[in-house]
Amino acid sequence: MSSTPLLSASSQEVEDSSGSHVASIKRDLFISHFLSTWNSRVFELGAVLYLASIFPGSLLPVSVYALARSSFAIFLSPVIGRHIDVANRLQVVRFSIVAQRLVISVSCVIFWLLYNEPPITRNATLGLLALLACIEKLCAIANLVAVERDWVVVIAGEDTQALRGLNSQMRRIDLTCKLAGPLFISLIEGVSTEKAILVTLAMNVASLPVEYYTIKRVYDTVPGLQRTTISGASSPSQGGWWQQLSTAVSTSFQDLDTYIHHRAFMPSFAGSLLYLTVLSFSGQMVTYLLSVGWTSAHIGIARTASVAFEISATWLAPEVMSRIGPIRAGIWFVSWQMTCLGLGAAVFWNAESRGMSAGGLVCGTILSRVGLWGFDLSTQVIVQEEVEATRRGSFSSMESSWQNAFELCSYAMTMVFFRPAQFRWPVLRNIFANEKETGKEFMGADAARLAMQKAEQTVRVYAWRKNNAPPIVVEFQDKFTWPHFVLNDDVLVDLELAPAKAIQLYRPSLGLWVKIKTGHVLDVNDNIPVLVKSMDVTACIDFSRHMETVLEAVKSPELRDAFRVKLRNEVNKNHTTLLEQMFMNSQIAMGMDTRKPLAKLPLSSHEPSPPLRPPPPPLIKAVDLLTEFYYKSRLSAPTDKFDKSSM
Incomplete structure (x- = not known):
């Protein structure tokens, strides 16, 4: 890949000189x-x-x-x-x-x-x-x-x-x-x-x-x-045609194995399942409409309306995905598709005239295209984020193979039910089987995402309850809304620090323990362990060893530098004299040897809590609660199908 972008310019002069070229x-x-x-x-x-x-x-x-x-x-x-x-x-x-x-x-x-x-x-x-x-x-x-x-x-x-x-x-x-x-x-x-x-x-x-x-x-x-x-791709193939054929077959099986075990397999396969349909203005449906008296012009107009609804989904889908994520957006869109096709099939089965039954089926199919195209865009976003650059060709071609396999099955259905009067049976199969299987694949992907997200969004708390005693270590995956962790009464009970109106929290940026009240809110975006102790504890066993885990949580040099900048800003807010700031910043630059307590400074016993995000709309909140309840009853252990980056 060229390292120089050809379709962008760093300055006005470069843009003017290369505009015609681009x-x-x-x-x-x-x-x-x-x-x-x-x-x-x-x-x-x-x-x-x-x-x-x-x-x-x-x-x-x-x-x-x-x-x-x-x-x-x-x-x-x-x-x-x-x-x-x-x-x-x-x-x-x-x-x-x-x-x-x-x-x-x-x-x-x-x-x-x-x-x-x-x-x-x-x-x-x-x-x-x-x-x-x-x-x-x-x-x-x-x-x-x-x-x-x-x-x-x-x-x-x-x-x-x-x-x-x-x-x-x-x-x-x-x-x-x-x-x-x-x-x-x-x-x-x-x-x-x-x-x-x-x-x-x-x-x-x-x-x-x-x-x-x-x-x-x-x-x-x-x-x-x-x-x-x-x-070395340009080197000629060695061996005869049989060896080349065997190599091609072996490579295809390797690509299939890679595709099936890839973390993006489930949404990709769910998208491929939608090709198992006769309700898409493709050959079978077009031929059926012609057999019941529709003209080519009528079919062209219906297909044009269908594409217009698909185009509308290109504006709707990004907005929905930005609010609820691509996986749950895919579930919503496929649910809309199933609803529209179900209504169209109901008219198709119960209408007395052939024209009305075909018209109901066409209208349901047209409306369902919003769900279909939104679902397609949702799966595309997931695959683009998950598939590595070196595997895009083989992954995309394998996905195309599955799409054609299901499309083949749809034509096989009309080979069995080839008379126009029998077209209702493939339609019935599409309504009650295809969307169900697709939703199952996507719900499995969402369950995997929630399990992995739950594992990723873990807060580890070290709590010293007694003098000269090791701390109790508790990992929390609930009782808080990411990324805000509240040290409330329930958390203190789990840490065996209750009842207590106040405890002490260790501030690495200050190098000392800070008194906080019950209900204090912490920002855990950096996934850094939390160190707390009872007010009457003066000797913390293994404090230095556990403090190292705080600094190790910042893995990359870039994040470590950003963390140190954040510490400096906090130091400059809490230390008023230039001498204090110089001393604290020097400690940060050297890696912050927090095993030696720094000078104790008077601080407020309670820091202001960060502002919380506004609550979601009632409808989205209701769906969130129902979805969370549904998946909590089905989640067992975290799976490696998805990682947090897939969202």
Whole structure:
């Protein structure tokens, strides 16, 4: 990765001199990505519409077509991910562009022949189309993973702000193509299927040279892209084809094992489960709607409304995650999705007319997209924070394999229930099984998070109760609201210091014991042990040894320096003379030898408590209490699936 950010500037002069250079990089990248995504989205829905016109009245051809497409993606996505990690970046993207354009063009020619001059061997032709669809799917995965997961990171360099800007702009392109592409081709197909096939063919042929050369300009402009990602990756493979195949299979199993045992597996797998559905305006649902009298234009409008709701989730999801965290936000969003789909399914099953039943199902599906997209963004945030940079390619490709596996299962359901009148059974399965399993995965992830968070948010207190006696050591994981720890009556009872109206607290910044009253509030953000004693204790056994744990709590030099700055500020507040401040600061600079008591200074017996954060809104508080009660009944031991950084 380039250490110099290309999309940021440290001064106005640098920004002015490199503005056109940066704009050129972004323009070429966005043009290539837009054309690739646009053609992929247009062909994705177009192929379904063409098959529905060529094979009317049956869900079987489109199910076979999509089943084969997903099968190849399941088994070969890990190999593609590994190849992206080790191969030349430009060769990978260029090959994916050329192969995808050629495959789509050949498929359009076959679709045109089937529509105008249906051959006798229709099944063989359908098999050829399915094979071409498999190649197109693999090329689309290669382009997506390479550009969005690798190229964007390298182009942004170490500038986090530039990376976020690029990610948002790339996502905007994806959503625009997802919205406009299907609507565009469905409107044309509503006029003429033959014209829609020819338009798809023409767009792919025309965009090939533009994509080919714009991505080359990006590669030539960014030096970091020209470096290999893994040392020695360019060396040729040794051995024959059988050995290379065995190596690829072995590597795929290693990637699978890494994926399953990774701490981000549960949310990633939960997101993949949502692909096990027929309620997504994909091939099965589109074919069903066509069979009950909907036109291509109606389907395009419904799909456009669906994408509009998805876009609204991109504003809603970040706000929800900022309030309750990505894991609980995912649970909320999937609950909303299940509610909307449940209402839509109720209308679908009970409406008397086919038009009303289909309309209810479509409305429920459209409203559920807010939950689906919010859930997707929640899982994406967790995976981005948890997955290491060196594993993003293999992890993303393995995640794609699971997504395609569940998508394959959804098409297998419509292969069994292939008549339009039987479409209600896959719908019923989606409502009462898919969301339940997804919620279970996310609740398991939340339980792991709460258990680990509970283990991380532990306050250790050393309490001396008697002279010449070792202290009692108590660790608290409840009875306080992080990061404020209150020395109240309940805590004093656990420390065997009650009843007491006042105790003494050791202040490392002062080097002495300070009298405090019951109810004193401590800030435990630094996770530093607390040392207290009874008012009548004068000799603390092992005090020096336990005091070392206070300083060891500050592990890194940066945090230790920050802690010392904090101590100096507190010293300057409590010591009024310059001589006292100089002496105390010298002790801090030398590591603060607190085993020698410093001069006792008169201090207030009670320090003001830090201001507490305002309480959450009643609704959020109620949900918090219910959620906490639910998980407390299920938590047993802390798990290593998540650490505190995942939040």
